[in-house]
Amino acid sequence: MPVMTIPAAGWLMETLAAFLQAPRGTDPLRALVLHLATSLRCDRVALGLRRRSRSDIEVLAVSDLVRPADAGELVRDLHAAMMEAAASACTLTHPSRRALPLHPGLAHVQLGRVLGACAVCSVPLALDGRVIGALTLQRDLGAPFRTEEILRLEQAAQFLAPMLRLHLAGRRRLALDALPDGPAWLRPLRPHLAIGALALLSALALLPVEREVVAPAQVRGLHERQLVAPRDGFIAVVHARPGVRVAEGQPLLDLDAEAVRQAQRAAEASLSQAETAVSEALARHDQAQLVVQMARVDEARARLEQAREDQERSRVLAPMDGLVVDGDLSRSVGAPVRRGEVLMTVAPAEGFRLVLWVDERDVGRVRVGSSGMLRVAARPGQALALTVTRVTPVAVTREGRNGFEVEAALSGAAPGLRPGFEGVARIGAGRQLLLQALLGRLPDSLRIGWWTLLG
Structure with a gap:
């Protein structure tokens, strides 16, 4: 018995009518897949679409499932088959047909085993050269999809693609229109509320707030x-x-003292020899030799004194x-x-100074005498008051950025603080508008960019 007896044009019109003339209160997508399953005598027909241009394909309707989201494993297999068809941008069938340019992938083979053994056909839905979805059909393996059926499905896909895109756009508009409008008495006041909200935002933007410069800080000894x-x-x-x-x-x-001890022993031996030579010169009344040996005695004593000092300095x-x-x-x-x-x-151990690294874009706002607060990573719950004492005029590069070191002193006691602790300091830098605080460094960056490009 032939699977399709309706002429191609008539079947196409019935398919479009099933989607466009779906009863009120029913899902047109489900009506479409039910019609395809009945007219083509398929066990299952699934439709998947991309809700947005670059999003993944989502299975939105399955002929034998009221809620596709409730059948996790089956929907995952259908989704994988649709993604294979979308990636290839052409019709895929399992078992594969020689007339088709591509063979099905693993997803179609896996889907063919879901009903025991079935034939699978996936037709991509393309619009303006971009795949927006896919149709996946399953039926008994004894009645594989014929070439004329595949051609009719591809023709139907060309007409359905723009209608499905309009359908998704309409669903998004309906979702927005379904948002609550609020009570009836509030509707006449909407223009005034908008003006009031704009005025409130403008007032808040012009509200003065405290400006702070945030900088990493390190605790060092006084x-x-x-x-x-x-x-x-x-x-x-x-x-x-x-x-x-x-x-x-x-x-x-301690430094190794063995070499020093050897130098000391050598100096003592030289001194002893020089003193003996002096005694012999005195006994001979040799004035010239006496002068020479006395000089050697002085030299030996100097070397011995140096060795003893080095011995004492061996310990730091x-x-x-x-x-x-x-x-x-x-x-x-x-x-x-x-x-x-x-x-x-x-x-x-007591008495500290703070060294802050301030970005060059913020250093102009820091003044000697400015106050601020410090929190170290070792004690984040303890806030320490500080006062800026010095702004160094020499730039320091850190992590590829240019900045300046700022020295500060703690204003009170700091129990448990140790040299080497690191944290974050916030220094008061006057007042500014809330709008400026929200924009941050954007205006300065725009000025520099404008100057760089246009002068």
Whole structure:
């Protein structure tokens, strides 16, 4: 028995009429897929559309499902088949037909197994060279889709595509019109309310608010002491690491003293030999030799004194009570150091200064004496008052941006604060309009851009 007995033109008109003349209160998309399923004797017909130009295809109607959203796995298989047809922009069938240019993908093969074994056909819906949806049909494998049926479906797709686009646009307009209009007594007041809202927004935009400059901040010691190597040598013992509190005179680091002891023994031997030579010159009454040996005695004593001083300087002591903030040498035992090389940095545990990095676009708003607040990452719940004490005139680059360092002092006690803490500071910079605060740096960027382009 032939599947289609209706002439092509008549079937096409009936298909369009099924969509356009759907009964009031019913879904035209469902009426369309039901008509296609009946006229083509299909077990299932599904329709998917793109709600927006670049969105994914969404399965909107299935002939044997009242609510497609309730059948998750089946809808996912239908969606995958529609996406394959949309990607290929041509009709795909399973089992594949030699007359078609492309073979079906895995999604069509998987969909063909849903009803046990069935034939699948997907026809893309194209408009203005862009696929806006797809039709997917399934029926028994014993009655595969014939060439004339596929041609009729493709012809119907050409007529249905613009109608479906208009249908989606109409549904969006109906959704907007369905929004509540509010009570009847409010409708005459709408123009006045709009004017009042505009006036209120204008007043708020002209409202003066406090201007603040936000800058990253770091806590440093009020004054820091850098400890340098007193002589050339090797690190022997490390007594303190960064973060440790130290007292004045506490050992921090020892240098290897073996070379110094050898130099001291050599100086003592030279001194003994020179003194013996002096005694022999005195015994011989040799005035010239006496002068020479006395000079050697002085030289030996100087070398011995230098060796003893180097021996005493082999230990580096804390210059004050404070906190070691830099110089972790615990993994550098045995490493060589040269005289004058910085080894550690010690800062007082009490008394701090703040170093803020202010963007060059905001530094002009910061003045000496400006007040602000600081919150450090280690204690975000504690707000500390600060006062700007100095704006350095030298630019500092950070993360590819240009800025300036601003020094500030804490205005009160800061329990638990330590050098090295980092946080964010907000500095008061006068008053500005709320509109300027909302626009931020946009006006300045536009001015610079205008000047760059047009001068």
